[in-house]
Amino acid sequence: MNSTHSRSSDWIKRSLASVWHPCTQMQHHETRPLVALKSGKGVWLYDQDGNRYFDAISSWWTNLFGHSNPFINQALKKQLDTLEHAMLAGCTHEPVIELSEKLSALTSHTLGHCFYGSDGASAVEIALKMSFHYWKNAGKPQKQEFVCLENSYHGETIGALSVTDVTLFRDAYAPLIRNAHIIASPDNRKAATGQTAEDVAIAAAARLEMLLQQNADRIAAVIVEPLIQCAAGFVMYSPEYMRRVRALCNRYHVHLIADEIAVGFGRTGSFFACEQAGIWPDMLCLSKGITGGYLPLSLVMTTDTVFRAFYDSDITRGFLHSHSYTGNPLACRAALAVLELFRHNDVINHNRIIAGKLDQALTPLKSHPAIRHFRHLGMIWAFDVTMTPEEQTTFAGRFFETALKHELLIRPIGNTVYLMPPYIIGDSDIELLAAGVTAVLKEVIPS
Ligand SMILES: *Cc1c(COP(=O)(O)O)cnc(C)c1O
Numbered sequence: 246m247n248s249t250h251s252r253s254s255d256w257i258k259r260s261l262a263s264v265w266h267p268c269t270q271m272q273h274h275e276t277r278p279l280v281a282l283k284s285g286k287g288v289w290l291y292d293q294d295g296n297r298y299f300d301a302i303s304s305w306w307t308n309l310f311g312h313s314n315p316f317i318n319q320a321l322k323k324q325l326d327t328l329e330h331a332m333l334a335g336c337t338h339e340p341v342i343e344l345s346e347k348l349s350a351l352t353s354h355t356l357g358h359c360f361y362g363s364d365g366a367s368a369v370e371i372a373l374k375m376s377f378h379y380w381k382n383a384g385k386p387q388k389q390e391f392v393c394l395e396n397s398y399h400g401e402t403i404g405a406l407s408v409t410d411v412t413l414f415r416d417a418y419a420p421l422i423r424n425a426h427i428i429a430s431p432d433n434r435k436a437a438t439g440q441t442a443e444d445v446a447i448a449a450a451a452r453l454e455m456l457l458q459q460n461a462d463r464i465a466a467v468i469v470e471p472l473i474q475c476a477a478g479f480v481m482y483s484p485e486y487m488r489r490v491r492a493l494c495n496r497y498h499v500h501l502i503a504d505e506i507a508v509g510f511g512r513t514g515s516f517f518a519c520e521q522a523g524i525w526p527d528m529l530c531l532s533k534g535i536t537g538g539y540l541p542l543s544l545v546m547t548t549d550t551v552f553r554a555f556y557d558s559d560i561t562r563g564f565l566h567s568h569s570y571t572g573n574p575l576a577c578r579a580a581l582a583v584l585e586l587f588r589h590n591d592v593i594n595h596n597r598i599i600a601g602k603l604d605q606a607l608t609p610l611k612s613h614p615a616i617r618h619f620r621h622l623g624m625i626w627a628f629d630v631t632m633t634p635e636e637q638t639t640f641a642g643r644f645f646e647t648a649l650k651h652e653l654l655i656r657p658i659g660n661t662v663y664l665m666p667p668y669i670i671g672d673s674d675i676e677l678l679a680a681g682v683t684a685v686l687k688e689v690i691p692s
Contacts, residue, residue: 253281253293277642278649285312288667288674290654298654301678302665306475306507308538310586311669317537320582324575333361333572340577347584348531348546351516355525356546360564361572365506365532366400368543369468371566372528373404375545376466376500382554382562385462392456392467392499395430398476399468399504408468411476426460428453430474431482434618442483449482450489457497466500466527467493471518472622475507478661479627481620487522500527500551506543510534510583511593511668514600514623527551537583542576596624596668599675603666606679615690627663630690640689647688651681662686 257279261271266279281293288311290298300308310317328338345359360375362368373391380388393399393408400406406415407423415422431449433442457464471487474480487503494501503526508518512534515521519529528551532543555564570576586592604621610628611619619628632640641657648655655662666678 251294256281256293273642278646280649280654287311287313288670296652298649298652299674299678299681300667301653301655301682302663303534303667304538305533306512306665307533307536308667309510309534309583310537311667312538314537314586314669316586317539317579317582320578320585321539321575324578328574330570330573330575332569334567338572338574340574340581341572344577344580344584347581348544352525352529352546356529356548358547358549358552360545360547360566361568362532362543362545363541363568363570363573363576364400365504365530365543366402366405367568368506368530368532368545369399369405369408369502369504370402371545372468372502372504372530373408373466374566375528375547375551375564376502378564379500379551379554380465382557387463388465388499390426390460390464392426392428392453392464394469394474395427396432396474396477396480397427397430397468397470398474399470400506426456426464428456430477430480431486432474432480433482434480442481443485446483446486446489450486450493453490454493457493457499461497461499464497464499466502468502468504470504471508472513472521473508473518473625475625476658478629478658479620479625479663481622481627484522487519487524491522491524491526494527502526502528502530504530506530506532511587511596512623512625512665514593514597516587516593535583536576536579537586539579540573540576541570542573542580592668599668599670600624602672603664603670603675603678606675607664607682609683610686613686615686624668625663625665627661630657630660630662630686632660632690644685644689648681648685651685653678653681653685655682655685 260279261274282290283293284291288299290300331338348359349357360371362371377389391408393410395410397408397410399408401414403421406418408425409415410427429449429452431446433445435445436442467490491501503519505518509531519525527548529546536542555562607626610616615631617629617631637660640660644657
C-alpha cells in the first residue's frame with residue numbers, strides 16, 4: 246500500500262486536492278496514509294491495490310451486518326424500483342409507516358411517535374427543540390436550559406455542540422455555542438478502592454439532584470448516552486445511573502433524552518441500552534446502526550404525552566422542524582431489512598455467544614502491563630494504554646497506521662483503543678482480530 250506507483254496513490258492525490266475529509270487536519274495526510282477504498286464485503290474493506298482491512302470499528306459504528314450484505318442489498322434493489330424518495334410533509338409511504346410501527350412495538354408502544362432526520366446531530370437538535378417547545382406549549386416557556394454529562398458527545402452542529410463536552414470539538418466554536426449545565430459523569434473508572442460502579446452512579450445522580458433542586462424551573466431536559474459515553478473514549482457506567490436519572494426527571498418535571506445513536510441496535514447487548522436499566526426516556530434518539538451502515542437516517546421517538554402537547558389547530562403549536570430527506574424510503578427500507586435480520590437470526594442471543602468468544606480471545610490483554618481498565622459491554626471492547634503525555638499526542642495515529650499494516654481498521658480515541666466489530670464476525674475473524682490487536686500493540690508500545 247505504500248508503493249508510490251499504486252493505483253491508490255492517484256485516488257489519494259485527487260481526494261486530498263478536492264475532498265475535505267471530516268475530523269481531519271488535512272496537512273497530517275502529507276505523512277499519514279489515506280485508504281483508497283474500492284469495495285467492501287462482510288467484515289472486509291478492500292483498497293485500490295487489493296489490500297484488505299478488517300473493519301473492526303464498523304465504519305464509525307454504523308455497520309452491523311457487514312459490507313454489501315446480500316439481504317439488505319436485495320431489499321434496497323426492490324425499493325429502488327418502487328419508490329426512491331418523496332417528501333414526507335403531506336405524503337406518506339409504506340417503508341416509513343412500517344419502520345415507525347416496528348420501532349414503536351420494540352418499546353411496547355411507550356415511544357409511539359417517530360420524527361425523522363438524516364443524521365445523528367439532527368436527531369439531537371430535534372430532541373432539544375421538541376423538549377423546549379413542549380414546555381412552551383405547556384405554559385412553561387422559561388424551561389430553556391439543558392443538562393449534559395461531563396465528556397458527553399451528541400454531535401457537532403451548533404445546537405448539538407451545546408450539549409457536547411469535548412474540548413477539541415467545542416472550544417474553537419465556543420462563541421457560537423449556548424452553554425448547558427455540565428454534570429459529573431458516572432464513569433465507573435472513578436470508583437475508589439472498595440467502591441462499586443453502582444456507588445459511583447449513585448454519587449453522580451446525587452449531583453444531578455442538587456442541580457435540579459436549584460434550577461428545575463429553568464431546565465427543559467437532561468440528555469445522556471445510556472450505559473456508554475462512546476466518543477468520550479468508551480466511558481462505561483452502571484444502569485443504576487439511568488434508573489436514578491429517570492426518577493429525578495419525573496420528580497423535577499424535566500425531560501430525559503436518551504441518545505442511543507451509538508449504543509442502540511444491540512451494541513450494548515440489549516436492543517436498546519435503556520432496556521438494561523428497565524426505563525424509557527421521553528425522547529429516544531437513534532441513527533448510526535439503524536440502516537446497517539448503508540444510508541443516512543436518524544429519528545427521535547417520543548411519548549403520547551409529548552405528541553399531544555403539539556396537537557392543536559394552531560400551526561405554531563405544532564413541531565416546526567423538517568429536513569428535505571425526512572423519512573427517505575430507501576433508508577427506511579434498509580432499516581426494515583436490519584430489523585428483519587435481528588428477528589430472523591436471533592441477533593441479540595447470537596451476539597452473546599460471539600461476544601463471549603471474542604472476550605475470551607482478548608483475555609491476554611487484560612493482564613498486559615501497559616493496559617488499564619480493560620472493559621467490555623455487549624459488542625464493544627475498550628482499554629486505556631498507559632503512556633507519557635508526549636507519547637499520547639502521536640499514539641492514535643501510530644496505532645492506526647500500524648493496524649493498517651496488520652490488515653485492521655482501528656482508530657483509537659486518545660489513548661483508548663476500542664473494538665466495535667460488525668455482528669457477523671465468525672470464529673476465524675475473532676482469532677484474526679485478537680491476534681492482530683496483540684501484534685499492533687507489540688509494535689506500538691515497545692516494552
Ligand atoms: C455519532 C454520534 C452522534 C452524532 O451523529 P452524526 O450522525 O455523526 O451526526 C450523536 N450522539 C452520539 C452518542 C454519537 O455517537
